[in-house]
Amino acid sequence: MSLPEVPPADDVTTGWWDATREHRLMVQECTQCGHLQHPPRAVCTACSSMDHLELRETAGTGEVDACTVIHRAPRPDVDVPYTVARVRLTEGPLILTRLVDGDQWAIGDQVNVGWTDLPDGRALPVFH
Numbered sequence: 001m002s003l004p005e006v007p008p009a010d011d012v013t014t015g016w017w018d019a020t021r022e023h024r025l026m027v028q029e030c031t032q033c034g035h036l037q038h039p040p041r042a043v044c045t046a047c048s049s050m051d052h053l054e055l056r057e058t059a060g061t062g063e064v065d066a067c068t069v070i071h072r073a074p075r076p077d078v079d080v081p082y083t084v085a086r087v088r089l090t091e092g093p094l095i096l097t098r099l100v101d102g103d104q105w106a107i108g109d110q111v112n113v114g115w116t117d118l119p120d121g122r123a124l125p126v127f128h
């Protein structure tokens with residue numbers, strides 16, 4: 001699989017990216033209202049708190065919520081086809097990702113996280 005372009009970590013996402021170095025998939029938890037969200041943000045989307053957001057490790061399991069197969073490469077160096085999906089994590093939040101190991105995916109398929117290591121030590125979560 002060719003590597004997608006990945007943005008650098010910033011103040012909000014550094015902790016999340018650091019966990020990927022250990023292949024741990026995190027979501028953000030608001031300790032004020034209990035809301036879980038992904039990707040990491042500076043504010044809780046449920047109660048607007050900016051001071052109660054922590055990272056919480058997930059089980060790395062979920063269910064395919066939506067998926068599509070990309071046949072036309074966005075860049076010449078990207079291998080096609082590949083499957084882009086929205087996965088509903090067992091903990092609740094949605095994550096945009098790729099599905100690997102085959103191309104016969106359906107909504108509702110149970111999936112587990114796997115990792116694509118990046119040259120800088122970070123890793124991207126994919127699901128199989």
Ligand SMILES: [Zn+2]
Pocket residue numbers: 030031032033034035044045046047048049
């Ligand atoms: Zn909240």
